[in-house]
Amino acid sequence: MVDAYVPPLIITVIWAVIGIIGPFLARGPNRGVTQCCIMLTAVTCWLFWLCCYLTQMNPLIGPKLSMNEIMIMAREWGNEIKDTMDVVA
Amino acid sequence: MGDMFRSEKMALCQLYIQPEAAYASIAELGESGCVQFRDLNDQINSFQRKYVNEVRRCDEMERRVRYIENQLRKDEIKMPELDPDQEPSAPNPREIIDLEAQLEKTENELREMSANGASLHANFRHMQELKSVLENTEGFFSDQEVINLDSNRQTEGDDPTAVQAGAQRGQLAFVAGVIKLERFFSFERMLWRISRGNIFLRRNDISGLCEDEETGRQVLKTVFVAFFQGEQLKQRVKKVCTGYHADVYPCPSSAVERADMIRDVNTRLEDLKMVLNQSADHRNRVLSSAAKHLARWTIMVKKMKAIYHILNYFNPDVTGKCLIGEGWVPVRDLPTVQQALSRGSKLSESSIPAFMNVISTNEQPPTFTRTNKFTSGFQNLIDSYGMASYREVNPALYTCITFPFLFAVMFGDMGHALILVAFASWLIIKERQLASIKEEIFNIFFGGRYIILLMGLFSLYTGLIYNDVFSKSMNIFGSGWQNQYNTSTVTDENIEYLTMRPNISNFKTYPLGMDPVWQLADNKIIFLNTFKMKLSIVFGVLHMIFGVCMSVVNFIHYKKYASIFLEFLPQILFLLLLFGYMVFMMFYKWIVYNDSSLDQSLSPGCAPSILILFINMMLFGNQEPLEGCKEYMFEGQELLQTIFVVVAIICIPWMLLGKPLYIKAKRPKNLPAPNQTVVAPAGGHGHGGDDEPMSEIFIQQAIHTIEYVLSTISHTASYLRLWALSLAHAQLSEVLWNMIFSMGFIFDSYIGCIVIFLTFGAWSGLTVGILVLIEGLSAFLHTLRLHWVEFMSKFYEGAGYAFAPFSFKQILEDEGEG
Numbered sequence: 001m002v003d004a005y006v007p008p009l010i011i012t013v014i015w016a017v018i019g020i021i022g023p024f025l026a027r028g029p030n031r032g033v034t035q036c037c038i039m040l041t042a043v044t045c046w047l048f049w050l051c052c053y054l055t056q057m058n059p060l061i062g063p064k065l066s067m068n069e070i071m072i073m074a075r076e077w078g079n080e081i082k083d084t085m086d087v088v089a
Numbered sequence: 090m091g092d093m094f095r096s097e098k099m100a101l102c103q104l105y106i107q108p109e110a111a112y113a114s115i116a117e118l119g120e121s122g123c124v125q126f127r128d129l130n131d132q133i134n135s136f137q138r139k140y141v142n143e144v145r146r147c148d149e150m151e152r153r154v155r156y157i158e159n160q161l162r163k164d165e166i167k168m169p170e171l172d173p174d175q176e177p178s179a180p181n182p183r184e185i186i187d188l189e190a191q192l193e194k195t196e197n198e199l200r201e202m203s204a205n206g207a208s209l210h211a212n213f214r215h216m217q218e219l220k221s222v223l224e225n226t227e228g229f230f231s232d233q234e235v236i237n238l239d240s241n242r243q244t245e246g247d248d249p250t251a252v253q254a255g256a257q258r259g260q261l262a263f264v265a266g267v268i269k270l271e272r273f274f275s276f277e278r279m280l281w282r283i284s285r286g287n288i289f290l291r292r293n294d295i296s297g298l299c300e301d302e303e304t305g306r307q308v309l310k311t312v313f314v315a316f317f318q319g320e321q322l323k324q325r326v327k328k329v330c331t332g333y334h335a336d337v338y339p340c341p342s343s344a345v346e347r348a349d350m351i352r353d354v355n356t357r358l359e360d361l362k363m364v365l366n367q368s369a370d371h372r373n374r375v376l377s378s379a380a381k382h383l384a385r386w387t388i389m390v391k392k393m394k395a396i397y398h399i400l401n402y403f404n405p406d407v408t409g410k411c412l413i414g415e416g417w418v419p420v421r422d423l424p425t426v427q428q429a430l431s432r433g434s435k436l437s438e439s440s441i442p443a444f445m446n447v448i449s450t451n452e453q454p455p456t457f458t459r460t461n462k463f464t465s466g467f468q469n470l471i472d473s474y475g476m477a478s479y480r481e482v483n484p485a486l487y488t489c490i491t492f493p494f495l496f497a498v499m500f501g502d503m504g505h506a507l508i509l510v511a512f513a514s515w516l517i518i519k520e521r522q523l524a525s526i527k528e529e530i531f532n533i534f535f536g537g538r539y540i541i542l543l544m545g546l547f548s549l550y551t552g553l554i555y556n557d558v559f560s561k562s563m564n565i566f567g568s569g570w571q572n573q574y575n576t577s578t579v580t581d582e583n584i585e586y587l588t589m590r591p592n593i594s595n596f597k598t599y600p601l602g603m604d605p606v607w608q609l610a611d612n613k614i615i616f617l618n619t620f621k622m623k624l625s626i627v628f629g630v631l632h633m634i635f636g637v638c639m640s641v642v643n644f645i646h647y648k649k650y651a652s653i654f655l656e657f658l659p660q661i662l663f664l665l666l667l668f669g670y671m672v673f674m675m676f677y678k679w680i681v682y683n684d685s686s687l688d689q690s691l692s693p694g695c696a697p698s699i700l701i702l703f704i705n706m707m708l709f710g711n712q713e714p715l716e717g718c719k720e721y722m723f724e725g726q727e728l729l730q731t732i733f734v735v736v737a738i739i740c741i742p743w744m745l746l747g748k749p750l751y752i753k754a755k756r757p758k759n760l761p762a763p764n765q766t767v768v769a770p771a772g773g774h775g776h777g778g779d780d781e782p783m784s785e786i787f788i789q790q791a792i793h794t795i796e797y798v799l800s801t802i803s804h805t806a807s808y809l810r811l812w813a814l815s816l817a818h819a820q821l822s823e824v825l826w827n828m829i830f831s832m833g834f835i836f837d838s839y840i841g842c843i844v845i846f847l848t849f850g851a852w853s854g855l856t857v858g859i860l861v862l863i864e865g866l867s868a869f870l871h872t873l874r875l876h877w878v879e880f881m882s883k884f885y886e887g888a889g890y891a892f893a894p895f896s897f898k899q900i901l902e903d904e905g906e907g
Contacts, residue, residue, distance in 0.1 A: 064588040
């Protein structure tokens with residue numbers, strides 16, 4: 001179960017680095033503007049990703065697919081359709 | 090925090106300049122462009138100012154320059170463009186005299202040439218018409234009938250019968266000339282009337298068009314000969330000719346004389362042609378040499394005129410020994426102004442240097458924010474709403490990122506974003522060449538090139554998260570949904586759709602963005618709607634909280650500390666306790682409710698609607714939950730909500746009465762104490778000005794309170810446009826693909842090739858035209874509205890005026906556009 005938290009953690013760390021360490025690397029005559037822009041970018045983009053991730057973390061509905069689509073999914077994305085499936089109720 | 094956090098500090102300076110050094114100093118200040126001069130003589134008529142003669146001289150020179158330019162344009166000679174580094178500086182007095190002389194000489198030459206040219210042309214025309222008359226009347230005079238009628242004809246030879254016949258017939262005179270064809274018919278009628286039918290008129294049209302002297306256009310003309318008897322008739326005919334603007338030419342009747350005359354006229358025509366060509370060459374030479382210098386002359390004259398206008402703002406002091414001027418200067422630029430003044434003094438070799446003195450004042454200074462080419466676009470967006478008050482917090486700094494971001498939330502599609510990025514990059518890479526294009530609509534796009542670039546980059550990111558590339562999804566990390574139905578179910582022909590249940594089909598959360606399976610799903614919109622709506626509200630509430638917090642910065646700067654407690658605190662509490670709590674509920678619902686949970690009250694069937702919860706919270710209402718479900722999401726929620734609503738309601742009278750009562754308490758009880766001076770520092774509304782009656786203040790505060798309270802709801806809902814436009818964009822994109830481009834995939838091999846070529850053309854044209862251009866402009870407009878109304882109304886005063894420095898660059902640019 002710990003594995004499930006690795007991707008979101010990585011992404012959060014990336015944006016944290018950009019948002020916190022990034023401003024110290026700003027140089028030049030417009031230093032203040034650049035720092036502000038980097039921080040704002042990091043915050044908004046991270047929050048945007050977070051909302052998307054949280055929506056899908058515990059979905060309340062699932063996709064409604066046609067037969068063709070299910071069969072294509074099976075062929076291209078490698079989950080074969082078997083005669084009996086182990087359905088965990 | 091850098092330059093853009095708030096506008097720059099300005100200082101009001103007095104400049105003391107020697108009159109000899111005045112011109113040069115102002116020229117240097119104009120080049121530096123740091124000072125906004127104030128007109129100290131505005132009660133004085135412009136005809137009574139000190140430098141009115143010089144301004145007249147400049148006007149005269151400008152008129153001459155314009156005349157030369159017109160002549161150049163008439164002859165279609167091109168003026169070479171000046172490079173920016175070749176720009177001439179304002180001319181010093183010696184150069185002015187030279188320039189004046191040169192301009193006068195050129196103008197006089199051109200005028201003389203024009204006059205001469207006009208008269209030469211008239212001459213040429215007359216010659217040509219005479220030639221036509223002589224040639225065309227061949228026909229008339231060779232007619233035997235006419236020969237017999239002719240009285241002027243010399244008798245040739247001894248033809249006694251002819252002589253006798255001539256003597257018998259009587260004297261016949263004629264008039265030959267040229268008239269415009271359209272006038273000929275009424276001319277004929279008039280002659281008929283005045284002669285009572287005793288005039289014989291013959292005409293011959295001139296082939297080809299001739300030039301009409303009045304209008305200069307080409308018209309049809311005709312040669313006519315009128316034969317009549319008697320002197321009186323001759324006078325009448327001549328009068329009619331004059332009335333109809335017909336040119337009469339002396340035409341001899343005998344063939345020999347005519348032939349001589351024709352030869353004569355031909356040689357004179359040749360001469361005239363040569364003279365005309367030579368004058369045209371001369372004119373060309375004069376104009377070309379003028380064209381080389383004209384751009385420089387124009388700029389020099391403009392600068393001169395600007396300097397004298399500014400000099401007219403100055404006041405001579407009591408002793409008359411120096412000129413005093415006043416102007417606003419950004420504090421950071423004070424050394425630049427000093428240097429410019431010293432340069433000016435040095436150039437004019439004046440003995441006493443000019444100096445500058447900073448004076449303090451209570452007037453509101455102009456607002457000046459230093460921007461570079463990147464930030465100037467965003468600053469313009471904010472200034473269009475209203476110029477910031479002096480030293481007010483500047484929203485443009487944050488707009489640099491929030492504007493493209495909110496645009497991208499509405500635009501999120503990687504394919505279209507790539508188009509935007511490509512277009513903006515081209516504009517930026519070719520900045521130098523494209524800067525000279527004057528066309529208005531292109532200039533609008535060019536001015537916003539950095540805005541477009543950032544919008545494109547953010548749209549790339551949001552397109553990645555929405556997983557939308559031209560309405561198709563990318564599968565980079567592997568979908569988290571797997572089919573759990575067995576073969577027989579899937580291949581059953583009676584079933585059309587199968588819905589996957591999350592607790593058995595969902596194995597992982599797609600790490601970056603929207604899972605690609607949703608693009609295939611039939612209920613995609615239902616799922617995306619909840620996501621995008623909640624997203625919009627989250628960002629909306631955060632943006633508004635940010636706006637309210639900005640007002641604290643303003644309060645601290647203007648030293649209105651009481652307002653922090655009386656205005657900011659109730660505002661932020663109201664917003665946080667109600668809408669911040671709603672955002673919290675959204676996050677809580679995302680985390681807690683799960684299809685795989687064992688607790689039935691946490692299953693999807695029992696997940697409460699946030700909107701219903703919120704409404705019930707406000708109305709203190711209740712809703713019967715479904716079987717096995719709970720009404721509230723967590724323990725103590727009901728109590729917590731009640732407390733929040735009560736505190737929020739308390740905030741309303743706090744906002745309504747807090748500030749006015751505080752002002753009332755601050756004012757001394759018994760009124761006019763002398764010099765109640767505390768002028769409200771640079772506040773736009775004049776709140777707390779001591780001269781305002783209390784009722785005014787109460788009413789104003791009531792308006793503000795109602796506005797704020799209602800706006801929390803309406804603005805929060807307004808942010809739902811982020812969802813709406815995003816949905817519209819995605820659906821349009823899908824429609825274009827499915828209805829247009831996919832039609833091409835049906836066919837095979839060669840036919841398919843051609844069909845795909847055609848459908849791709851239509852699809853790409855519509856994509857760029859509708860989805861990028863129209864949707865882009867629409868999203869831009871909505872984002873702008875969100876910033877102006879929902880964000881800036883929480884803190885922005887916008888009661889300042891722009892800093893308009895005396896800068897040659899600005900003047901030349903303005904003249905270039907105008």
